[in-house]
Every structure is written in structure tokens, then in C-alpha cells.
Amino acid sequence: MDSFVAVDLGASSGRVMLGEVTDGRIALSEVRRFATGPRERPEGGLRWDVGEMEAEIRAGLADTACARPVSVGIDSWAVDYGLLGPDGQLSGDVRCYRDPRTDGMAERLRATVDDATLYGMTGLQYLPFNTIYQLLAEPPERLADARMLLLPDLLAYRLTGRIGAEVTNASTTGLLDASTRRWSTELLARTPIPAPLLPPLRGPGERIGVGPGGIPVVAVASHDTASAVAAVPASGSDFGYISCGTWSLVGLELPSPVLDERARMANFTNEAGIDGTVRFLRNTMGLWLLSESLRVWNGRGLDVDLAQVLTAAEAEPAFGSVVDPDDPVFLTPGDMPERIADVCGRTGQPVPRTPPAVVRTILESLALAHARSLDTAARLSGRRIRTVHLVGGGARNELLCQLTADACGLPVHAGPVEASAIGNIGVQARAAGMLQDIRSSSAPIATYFPRGRRSRWDAAARRAGLR
Numbered sequence: 001m002d003s004f005v006a007v008d009l010g011a012s013s014g015r016v017m018l019g020e021v022t023d024g025r026i027a028l029s030e031v032r033r034f035a036t037g038p039r040e041r042p043e044g045g046l047r048w049d050v051g052e053m054e055a056e057i058r059a060g061l062a063d064t065a066c067a068r069p070v071s072v073g074i075d076s077w078a079v080d081y082g083l084l085g086p087d088g089q090l091s092g093d094v095r096c097y098r099d100p101r102t103d104g105m106a107e108r109l110r111a112t113v114d115d116a117t118l119y120g121m122t123g124l125q126y127l128p129f130n131t132i133y134q135l136l137a138e139p140p141e142r143l144a145d146a147r148m149l150l151l152p153d154l155l156a157y158r159l160t161g162r163i164g165a166e167v168t169n170a171s172t173t174g175l176l177d178a179s180t181r182r183w184s185t186e187l188l189a190r191t192p193i194p195a196p197l198l199p200p201l202r203g204p205g206e207r208i209g210v211g212p213g214g215i216p217v218v219a220v221a222s223h224d225t226a227s228a229v230a231a232v233p234a235s236g237s238d239f240g241y242i243s244c245g246t247w248s249l250v251g252l253e254l255p256s257p258v259l260d261e262r263a264r265m266a267n268f269t270n271e272a273g274i275d276g277t278v279r280f281l282r283n284t285m286g287l288w289l290l291s292e293s294l295r296v297w298n299g300r301g302l303d304v305d306l307a308q309v310l311t312a313a314e315a316e317p318a319f320g321s322v323v324d325p326d327d328p329v330f331l332t333p334g335d336m337p338e339r340i341a342d343v344c345g346r347t348g349q350p351v352p353r354t355p356p357a358v359v360r361t362i363l364e365s366l367a368l369a370h371a372r373s374l375d376t377a378a379r380l381s382g383r384r385i386r387t388v389h390l391v392g393g394g395a396r397n398e399l400l401c402q403l404t405a406d407a408c409g410l411p412v413h414a415g416p417v418e419a420s421a422i423g424n425i426g427v428q429a430r431a432a433g434m435l436q437d438i439r440s441s442s443a444p445i446a447t448y449f450p451r452g453r454r455s456r457w458d459a460a461a462r463r464a465g466l467r
Contacts, residue, residue, distance in 0.1 A: 002434045003067045005031075005215070006424035007057050008224065009076035009151070010393075011246045012037050012291065014053060016060025017418065018067055019425035025440050026422055026429070032060035038096035046096035048151070050082060054158050061212050070432050072211060073220035073424045074152040075227045077246075078172035079131045082154040083138075083146040084163070091146060094154070097129035098332055105133035112190045116264060121187050123178030123257045123270030124171075125283060128331075132174035135193050148197045152222035159217055160209030164202045166219045168226035171272035178257045178270045178278075204274050205431035220427040221274050225249045225281075227423030228391050230274045231416060233439050238386040240374045242404065243419065244394025246288045248325075248366060250373035251281025258380055266376050274427065274438070280381060282373040285325040287394055289362045292336040297355055304355050312356035313363065314399050319456065320357060321349040322365045322464040349463065367403035368461045374408055388412045391419035395446070405448040407457045416443030 006017040006028075016032040034056040038046040061072060077097075085091040095101065106128060109118070115126070124130060131150075135143065149157055150169045157163055170176045170183075175198065177184040188195045202208070204221045211217040221227045228243040232253075243249040257270035257278050271279040297304040321344045329339050337358050341351045344361070352358045370388075378385050388410050394400055395414040405412040416422055426438030 002429065002432070003064075003069045004425045004428045004432075005061065005064050005069045005072040006220075006421040007060070007072060007074040007155070008227075008418070008421040008424060009036055009053065009074070010224070011077050014056060015418075015421065016057065016064070017421040017425070018064050018069065019421065019429075021425075021429045021434050024435060024437065026425055026435070028418055028421055028425075028443070031063050032056065038098065041093070045101065046099040047093040048080065048096055050090065050094050050151075050154065050158075054155060057155060057159070058212055061215060065213055069215060070434070071216040071218045071428050073218050073222075073428050074155050075220055075222045075224045075420055075424050076151045076155075078150070078169055078223045078225075079127075079129055079134065081131060081134070081148050081150045083142060083148055084157075086145045090154070091142065094151065095134065097134070100332065101137045102128050102133040105136045108136055109133070109191065113187065116261065118174070118187070119264040120259055121177055121184050122174050123259050123263075124174045125267050125269030127283060130174040131172070132191070132193070135197075136191070140192060143194055143197055146197055147199055149199065150222070153199070156208050156217050156219070159211040162209040163199045164208065164219070165199045166222040167201050167203050168221045168272045168274070169223040170201060171270075172223055176272070178259060181272060204427045207431075218428050218431055220424045223271065224420040226271065226273050226279065227421075227427070228419035229253060229279055230423035230426060230438050231419040232389045232391055233413070233416070233445060234387070234389050235439075238384055240377065240385040240388045242370055242388060242390040242394070243392045244286055244390055244400070245392045246286055246291070248284040248286035248370060248394070249279075249281050250284055250370050251279060251377045252381055252383055252385070254278045254280045254381060254383075263380050266380060268377065268380060280377060282376070284366070284369045284373060285330050286366065287397070289325060289330055289336055289340070289366075290359065292333060293355070293358055293362065296335050296337060302355070309355050309359050310397065310399050313359040316356050316360035319364065319460045321352055321361045322368060322460050323347075323361065324465055325365050325369050347464070363397070363400045363403055364407075364460070365464065366400060367407040368457060368464065370404045371407040371409075371457065372461065385410065390414045391416060393417060398446075401446070402448045402451070405450045406452060407454070409450050409454040411450070412448045413445050414448065415445040418443065
């Protein structure tokens with residue numbers, strides 16, 4: 001049996017997973033789990049504790065030593081980075097993308113690069129926290145003589161001492177040319193961002209260096225969504241995917257980017273996948289709305305249990321209220337139930353007053369957003385979608401999976417839950433010559449078939465401005 005280690009970091013928790021490859025199949029076991037959430041600093045701003053993440057990763061690697069793994073790979077969320085000073089040390093904290101420091105940066109960039117030109121270069125969906133805007137918010141002196149490392153590359157550097165930028169994550173920065181998959185020198189020349197800031201690019205499967213205990217560290221599809229899509233158990237070109245967790249990333253796998261004006265106006269992104277593919281998708285606020293609601297309720301002493309409130313939400317009336325999950329009001333941490341109530345009141349809808357009613361509103365709204373993004377992706381790409389694969393933590397949420405099938409009018413295959421870790425390990429195992437099909441997994445898959453008429457969903461979508 002050959003084993004590999006996946007370090008899979010999410011915005012609320014991280015996992016060190018051991019993957020065993022037997023007869024062309026990947027079987028996972030969790031070795032270590034730890035909290036990763038951003039923390040508010042006394043001086044203001046949200047920061048990630050990279051030192052704590054590194055310590056947890058090293059502890060997890062020590063726990064796997066007896067398995068004698070072939071290699072380890074690291075994936076995480078996108079856009080956030082650390083800056084290395086000339087001495088090779090981390091310069092300052094790693095800021096969280098939800099930190100409001102990027103306010104006004106898009107307008108600043110438009111002074112030299114208009115939106116259509118920027119999209120033609122990078123193919124990237126506008127999000128106010130894209131790396132390019134974070135870098136524009138930095139004091140210029142912090143960027144001079146520095147090197148920028150995205151989070152997985154930063155942690156790989158701290159394990160190996162090797163600098164680089166893995167291309168699937170680099171494609172989320174707003175600095176990578178979507179057609180050439182190289183740093184855009186034309187774009188850099190029109191910004192104050194110094195070109196030497198950006199490290200050499202590397203691809204999934206490349207060996208980075210040697211980590212603790214002599215274990216090789218291998219570049220994987222280090223954007224967790226790229227790893228998750230690599231693990232989608234599908235073949236052919238007629239499927240859509242939803243990588244559902246804190247965010248829902250909804251789209252198609254294509255052979256080349258879609259860079260026309262229609263795609264820009266629909267705010268779709270073209271991110272690099274494995275084997276030269278493009279992840280043509282839209283980022284939608286995902287289960288963040290649910291997790292923040294639970295945090296607020298339990299902080300008030302309501303003791304809301306997730307499983308119980310999901311059961312109660314299933315019994316709530318359908319289409320009581322729906323909201324647009326991508327409303328900017330939902331981006332930052334805070335009182336999500338109150339924000340949902342405010343949006344419903346503004347749009348003339350009934351205001352959900354109880355936790356089950358709020359949860360029903362959240363899940364129906366997410367299902368509608370999933371359907372909208374898949375419909376748009378199919379129209380813009382000329383592809384027909386016959387089935388949907390929903391992977392990631394959201395695959396555990398049976399009500400969300402069923403509502404998504406209903407809203408899309410298509411079968412939804414839910415799982416694997418740990419798709420990012422499976423894709424991470426699959427890239428390593430293939431690079432080692434021990435696996436041919438990255439999509440091979442022993443994880444269970446559940447299928448949900450659409451119920452009722454989609455016309456009711458279309459009416460609800462129009463009410464929320466989702467059509």
C-alpha cells in the first residue's frame with residue numbers, strides 16, 4: 001500500500017489527511033484537524049496565524065511518519081499571501097481576504113486599466129478581495145525587495161525553503177495571463193506592483209523540496225477548488241460542478257478560457273485547473289451564511305444544533321423568503337440573521353423570525369444561486385449540462401443537495417465530501433507513477449433527483465433578483 005499526505009486548509013478548519021492508494025483507488029483517513037479561522041487584531045484587521053498552521057502541519061506529519069508516506073502536498077483557499085523580506089523571513093502578518101482594507105482599490109486600478117481590458121488579460125471574476133487589490137492596498141515600502149507567496153506556497157516554503165507559485169492558485173490573483181498562464185508583464189507595467197515581487201511559477205505534480213523527516217513536498221493543485229474539481233467523479237463534458245463549503249464555486253471544466261464581454265458582465269472567472277483545463281465558474285457566497293448564523297445564535301445562548309435545525313428547516317414552508325447570497329452585505333463577519341431580515345424587509349418579503357425559517361431561507365437562496373450560475377455557465381460556454389456533481393462539505397447537507405436538484409431540474413450527485421484532499425493526493429500519486437485516474441476514490445456518492453416543477457423556483461428567483 002502506498003500512502004500520501006494531504007494538508008487541506010479551509011477558512012475555518014484545516015486537516016492533515018493520510019491517503020492510501022490500493023488497486024487504483026484512494027482511501028482517506030483523518031490524522032489531525034485544527035482551527036484556522038482569522039482573528040481580529042487589537043490594532044484592527046483580520047489576520048491568519050501562519051505560525052500556528054505550520055506547527056499543526058508539522059505535528060500532523062509527525063503523526064503520519066509510521067506510514068512512511070511517499071510525499072505531502074498542501075492546498076488552501078485562494079488570494080491570501082505572505083510577504084518575504086530580503087532575509088527570507090515573513091514580513092508582517094498574513095491578512096484575511098475579508099479584511100476591509102481593499103475598499104476603493106478597484107477604482108484605483110481603473111485609473112490605469114479599465115475593467116474590460118483587465119478581464120481580457122486575466123479572465124478573472126471581480127471580487128473586491130482579489131490579490132491584485134490586496135497588493136494595491138499595501139504600503140509601497142512593504143513591496144520593495146519582497147517576494148509574495150500565496151498561502152500554500154508560503155507554508156511549503158516554511159517546510160522546504162523553496163520559493164515558487166503554483167499555477168492554479170496563481171490564476172486567482174488577477175495577475176496571471178489567462179491565455180498564456182504566465183504572469184502578465186503588460187498588466188504589471190500598468191500598476192505600481194513590482195514584477196520581482198512575483199515568484200517563479202510551478203505546476204501540479206512538480207517536486208518542491210524536502211520537508212520535515214525527509215518527506216518530499218510536491219506541488220498539487222494548491223487552490224482547494226482546483227483539487228476538488230480534479231476529484232469530481234465524472235467523465236465527459238456534460239456535467240457541472242459545485243464545490244460547496246464556505247463558498248460555493250459553481251461552473252464547468254473547459255479546455256480554454258471564455259474571455260468575451262458576456263462572460264465579464266456575468267462576472268464569471270477563468271481559473272487554471274490541472275492538465276491545462278480551465279475552471280470556468282462563479283464564486284457564490286456559500287455556507288458562510290449558515291455558519292455565521294449558527295455562531296451568532298449560539299453566542300446569544302440559543303444552543304442551536306445544526307442537525308436539529310436542518311430537520312426543522314425541512315418542515316418550513318417552501319419559498320417563504322429568498323435573498324441574493326452575493327449581496328455585499330453578507331461578505332463580512334457579523335449578525336447574518338439580522339442582515340437576512342433586513343434584505344427580506346427591503347424586498348417586501350416575509351421576514352424569517354426563527355432559526356429554522358432563516359436556515360430555510362439560506363438554503364433555498366443558495367440552491368437558486370447554484371442554478372443561476374450553472375444556467376449562465378452553460379449559456380456562455382455553449383455546453384449542455386445533464387448532471388451536477390456537488391463536492392465538499394456541502395455534500396453532507398442533504399437538504400441543500402435536494403433543494404439544489406430541485407432548483408436546477410437536474411440530478412445532483414453529492415460527494416466526495418473530502419474532494420480537495422482526494423484531488424490533492426491524486427495529483428501526488430499520479431506524479432509518483434502510482435495512479436492513473438485522479439478521480440478514483442472509495443468515497444460514497446449520494447444522488448438526489450429533482451422534485452416538482454422548476455417554474456416555482458423561477459418565480460422565487462425573480463423575486464430575489466436571481467433571474
